[in-house]
Amino acid sequence: MGEPGRGAAGALPLRRLAQPLLRRLSELLDRAVPGRGWRDLAQRAGSRGTVRLSPSDLEQCSLKVLEPEGSPSQSLLKLLGDRGCTVAELVELLQGLEHTEALQCLSLAGIKIVVQPDSQAVLAGQVVKLCCWATGHPFVRYQWFKQEKEIPHGTSPELVLNPVNVNDSGFYICRVNSESSFVFSRWARLEVCDVQGASHEGFIGLPENKLHICIQPQLQNLTVGDALVLECGAVGNPIPHYQWFRNGFPLANGSKNIYTVTSVDVEHQGTYWCRVFNDREDQDSEKIEVIIEELSDLQEPDLLERSNHRPVGLLYYAGHGYENYGNSFMVPVDVPNPYRSANCLCVQNILKLMQAKETGLNVFLLDMCRKRNEYDDTILILDALKVTANIVFGYATCQGAEAFEIQQSGLANGIFMKFLKDRLLEDKKITVLLDEVAEDMGKCHLTKGKQALEIRSSLSEKRALTDPIQQTASSAESLARNLQWAKAHELPESMYLEFKCGVQIQLGFAAEFSNVMIIYTRIVKKPPEIAVCRAYVTDFALDLDVDPKEANKGTPEETGSYLVSKDLPKHCLYTRLSSLQKLREHLIFTVCLHYEYPGIEDTMDERKEVNVGKPLIAKLGLHHGFKTKNCLQTCCVANNPFHNQMESSPVASQYYIPSHCQPNSCPGVYHPNRMCAGNIRQLEACSCSGTSRILATRHEVQNDSRPVGKSNVPVETTDDTVELEFLLSNSLRFPEQQQP
Structure with a gap:
């Protein structure tokens, strides 16, 4: 598909290029190193017979340096354009000079994707077509990827999957190349729904791309401690979104086609259904009952486990x-x-x-x-x-x-x-x-x-x-202890917050230990009329160890979290909460949103209070003997990463005292819980295998209140489109950046 477009794009007259682009090219040629400047371009044009340039023409260009804003290169480009030079010919001349910066500027300005691929959900066995059409000069080429892998023979503007199967589900992107650079299409998500034992007859006659539920949730009879798994599947274009309901109320973690609860209790019983929707329409699934029964006898024979080993x-x-x-x-x-x-x-x-x-x-x-x-x-x-x-x-x-x-x-x-x-x-x-x-x-x-x-x-x-190792019997005591252990590892459900301005924020949670939790936030939707928006979490109870200067950071490591950083979703802001065993009440904090509109200097603010209950070990109420602190600590604006970008010097921490706290109830500036060591010596610097390290005794490092040791895999992770766009785009760009 690239060759037919080559003639049209290559025939584009140089004088038709936009003035900002011509000025940018002129700047690059004016300050180029010897061998890649405007004189070299003129000499190459004359030697190849592309355009006739006389000595007086070159002198006229040279004299432009005497003018206040004169540019010899801009004068040369105008001469070339007036004498019929095309964009393709200019590209060839710049390639001869190996002026990659000018070529990249010209190519990026010339490539424009006019048809983007659509995300869609389809049935297995259908014919699926993903389209990406682009214009550019001197011509463009296409390469389709499924996530980070090239698709063999995927070099056309249209990627056809005939027939499509469940293994084709995933994220697709198209790279459009010109001679010296490239751009990517947007990501397209393809969901392939395989309805076991069903034919496509029920879908014959439906309008193309119409939203339709093809997998309905099923009745569930469970026992306390069992896993609840509800599934709903739909097809349509635009791609369907999901929201699960229980007893008429939306579920906080119910925004995927499969809703799960790892260990159910009687409180999970009720009527469930799923609402499926896109930009055009919505449908509700069938309503089903989830029944939870309690164990009547903890010593049932089928619960006994025998082993040759004692505990x-x-x-x-x-x-x-x-x-x-x-x-x-x-x-x-x-x-x-x-x-x-x-x-x-x-x-x-x-x-x-x-x-x-x-x-x-x-x-x-x-x-x-x-x-x-x-x-x-x-x-x-x-x-x-x-x-x-x-x-x-x-x-x-x-x-x-x-x-x-x-x-x-x-x-x-x-x-x-x-x-x-x-x-x-x-x-x-x-x-x-x-x-x-x-x-x-x-x-x-x-x-x-x-x-x-x-x-x-x-x-x-x-x-x-x-x-x-197995227990000789699953006693009531051991089952109760296991239930407590499971409760101590329950995380809050991921949630999405909608603000009045139209911004949507995802709030997610991960466990580093049973008493250490990571909160991560990211903006997943921003209206086009908003120029910049930033979100951060703040106002945590002082029962918790949260250093405001280490909150809302761009990487988990900046918060002091190293053990689970590789398992966390990327491109978020991270805040690390420790000492959850001291939490006496529900964990309540504030999500603050700052946003700006183009042309308006004032920053707009919105705040939402979030209550996530008692996470992880806080569920067990292990707070006896700890002193109550009623005031809040704030990861304040002055120390959040966005304000640090605007300030050239560090800003002192600020703290927000809520109106319900008396001034004398706040113990002043908060510092993480630290222990005084008796005889702390200077740390001894050592090196091992050529790497600089610090060797310290266990006694010396007791000042560090952050727990370090065994690993704990986060329970909740995210795999939505926004994250994959960042991750996969970076991996796809890398090979291109290595090209000479």
Whole structure:
């Protein structure tokens, strides 16, 4: 399709180019390096016989430098245009000069996509046509992609899928090339609905592209704890959107064709249906009943699970600790200063609790210091432990010594865990595995002579961490505990907020730990009449640890979140909330929207209050003993990333005190919860494998209130069109940027 257009585009007279484009080309030629300037262009034009230029013509162009706003290049381009030079001929001359900047300017101005591909939902077996038509000079070529992969033979303006099948579902884009540059079409989403066991007869006679529901939700009879999955499928062009309802009310996380609840309770019972709509019409699915039954007997025979192994007790701890008189103590992050054994958890007491459960194997992996606490002279008299076998202690360091961390790019990892995680899944006797970890640690020059793994064991059987472990019975206690654990990992449902100005914002959530949550926001719809809009979250309860200067950041790492950053959707603003166990009431915060209209200097503001209930571990109400704080902390405008872009110097934090708070109830400027360390030494700088790192003891890093350690995969992720446009466009541009 490119060749026929070549003649028409190539014949475009140079004088027909818009004046702004001609001025831009003139600027590039005027300041070009020797060999690519206007004189070189004139010489090449004359040598190729494209246009006859006399010495007086060149002198006339040269004298333009004497005029205040004169341009020799602009004068030359006018001469070339007046004498019949075409755009295609100018492109060939610039290619000869290898003036890529001018070629790119000319090509981008010349390519224009006049027909964009449409997103649509279709039935499997139909014929689907995606269209992308463009004009440009000297001519254009097409290449279709499905996500980031080129489609073989997809080099025409029309991409035909005949017949289409479910594997063709996905996102499509077309790249339009000229001689020296390219542009992309918009993304087109193709949904292919496969109705099992049904023919297309029911759809014969329907108007083309009409919205039609082809998959209806089905009646559900469930038991508490089961997963609820409701599906609705529709075809149509424009592509259908979905909104699920329960008992007449829209569901916050019900904007996809499949609605799921991972673990249902009786509150999820009700009448469900889905509304399907696009820009032209809407339809409601059939209404179905979801019935939830409670378990009548927790000891039903079919719930019993048998195993040849007895339960296992496993404790892994990474953090500050100490050892006095043979007893090891784990130090919480909010202990007073100085702290004593009464403020800490005794490892030997935990072992006693494990033995009471008649565990068959007890493993303690303690990544902490074992130095004496000089402020604690208490001698604990503990009840004698049972004489039982199969107890293994893996201490990160020897008695009286410190345990170290490597800190790099804001992420800390204990030396012990650094080597342990490389062998954790090996099917070896646990003492053998720990011996090999000790040997690995011994080869690390960072900690030689400072830290060595100590192993204590009373193994009487060959036991490994990879042994299959099951409970002997699913007791009422264990089921209740599992239910509590599941509740502690429930995230708020993703939601979309509509503002009066027409802007739509997505609000999503992810878990880094059971007490640490990431909130991410992004703008998914903006009316064309709004020039700029920005959104951020603010007004969090002071029960939570939220540093306003680390909120509403462009990357998760800027908020202090490293463990789940790769799993979060891109191109959002991220805010990290920690200490959710202290949250006494529902989590309520504000989403602020700032937007501007063209030609108006004033910034408009809208605010929406959001209540997401008690997320993650806050559901369990583990807040006893914490002091109540009634005022709010605000991730304020002065410190949000958009205002930082406008200010040349940092701005001090500002805090918003709501009207219901008395001035004396606010403790002043908020700082994250920090612990005072007794004797904090200067961090020791080291290098490992050529990379600059910081080596610090567990005692030294206790000032950092952010939890670092085990990973927790986010429950909620997003795969909508906006995110994929950013991700896939970047990956598709890369090969082009590598071209000479």
